[in-house]
Amino acid sequence: MLDIAKIRADFPILSRKVNGHPLVYFDNAATSQTPTQVIDCIVNYYQHYNANIHRGVHTLSQEATDAYEYARDVICRHFNAKHREEIIFTSGTTHGINLVANGYVSLLNKGDEVIVSALEHHSNIVPWQMLCEKTGAKLKVIPMTDAGELDYAAYKNLVSENTKLVFVNHVSNALGTINPIKEIIELAHTYNAEVLIDGAQAAPHIQADVQALDVDYYVVSAHKMCGPTGVGVLYGKKASLEKLPPYQGGGEMIDQVTFEKTTYAGLPHKFEAGTPNICGGIAFGRAIEYLHEIGFDEIAQYEDELLQYATQELLKIEGLKIYGTAPEKTAVISFNIEGLHPYDIGTIVDKLGIAVRTGHHCAQPIMDYYKIPGTVRASFSFYNTKEEIDDLVKAVKRAKIMLA
Incomplete structure (x- = not known):
């Protein structure tokens, strides 16, 4: 109780x-409201160890780095990711979706097919439309029923050897419907298609186990989970993330830079260009801890x-x-x-x-x-x-x- x-x-x-x-x-x-425990975490960061991460040997930088990477570990355990580097900090769900969509521009060919559902938020429709326009791939849609559920029988007829990607939300933001994502993932995998699940609406209510789901990508936003706005996470299987090219170029995501050639850092830094929302990431970790304290x-x-x-x-x-x-x-x-x-x-x-x-x-x-x-x-x-x-x-x- x-x-x-x-x-x-x-x-x-x-x-x-x-x-x-x-x-x-x-x-x-x-957006959910924010508890005092998370607000205090934000205040504490700015009052006591506000500094850039990963780049400094001074005490504040080391403290900020430790707190930020601790939050990554909290999130990794929460979603039961196999490797901590499979947790990529983003600005939110939309950022995570666009990161994957951008990566697939170089991986899709004309005649390939991607599948979305009729229950999607615009952020899980528009990036895939843009991807299809760039690559010549075809977008297919899983229809919905009057009850606001996905027509699974129709999905079974849509997926084929041409299917490369499937995108479905875990929970509909407009209707609250919980979709049968495990079954959707399993069927897609029989055709060697990858699956991205928009978990933004599910994450405050359901603790997703990404290994049990065997999902390829799972995206969430902190502000739906009692955390701050402007921060979220993309989970991706290590092999899936490694085949995607970087989304942005800049500091942090590089290994070596010369005017002749640049090589990129490994995961997760490959996708975390520039100074991140350090305080937001730390507070996201504290928000997840708070939700676990509630249960x-x-x-x-x-x-x-x-x-x-x-x-x-x-x-x-x-x-x-x-x-x-x-x-x-x-x-x-x-x-x-x-x-x-x-x-x-x-x-x-x-x-x-x-x-x-x-x-x-x-x-x-x-x-x-x-x-x-x-x-x-x-x-x-x-x-x-x-x-x-x-x-x-x-x-x-x-x-x-x-x-x-």
Whole structure:
């Protein structure tokens, strides 16, 4: 059992008011809030050992390097990577995806095929479209069902000897659907295709074991996991990363530089050009430690209780429809009320102190499938409560009356 009152005390922002009302934060799928333990880690870095890493013999540089590489080890253990050099620090999920896509420009040929799913965030669609435009490869799409699940039978018919890459999110940011990624990976591997999983939405709720999944690439962002913005991780199998060319040129990623020729550093530095977000990486490690202190199994169980309760209570509102009804979901509810625009609902509930997301959630193909402009999305975290869900229900009812 989680001590929710104690957990909420770790998050200073939850004590503030918005428009004269206590803040109810239900936009966790966009970014989670940050606990004092991570904030203190950030402050401690800048107050006591702010220095560049890997390049100095002085004490501050060594301390910063040790803290940064310790965070890499924390992340490596969390995802159960086989080698610490398989953990590449990035600016976030989008950066990690583009790093891989850029590397494949020199590895794909005309007639090769890449597969994405209909449930993807734009950041897991656009880079692959750009890759296909550059290489002449063909992009194929796994269709979705009315319940917001992937059509696995259709996927089985799409994958072939021409398939070189498959890209699927672990969890849909717009609908909360948990995709059967292990099965997707296994089938792709029978055709010697590599698989990249966008784990941004899964990582706060599910501890992915990259070795058990046998996934080739897995990408996440710290700001979804109680960490800071502007930092994330690309996990890649060592052999997969070694065959990719560097994404950026500069300091840190080199071995030897002459005007005649440059040779590159080994993993992970080959993909970490320039001064990184040192503080962000250190704080990401502390955020993961904090989540483990809470307990991932406990988080999953409690958030599922919130999801079931919110689903039950919201469906009592006449005219309300939930999009994404897969039996396997994380704590995300996307909904609309018949005849009302989601933006208008979101604006009114904000006046009552409740933060939800409205729009297409950077998943426009999903909205096109349902023939809607967008949804209201309420996404829950382990520091939320059923009482806050009651406040949301009351606010939505009030919005419905006001907009009628």
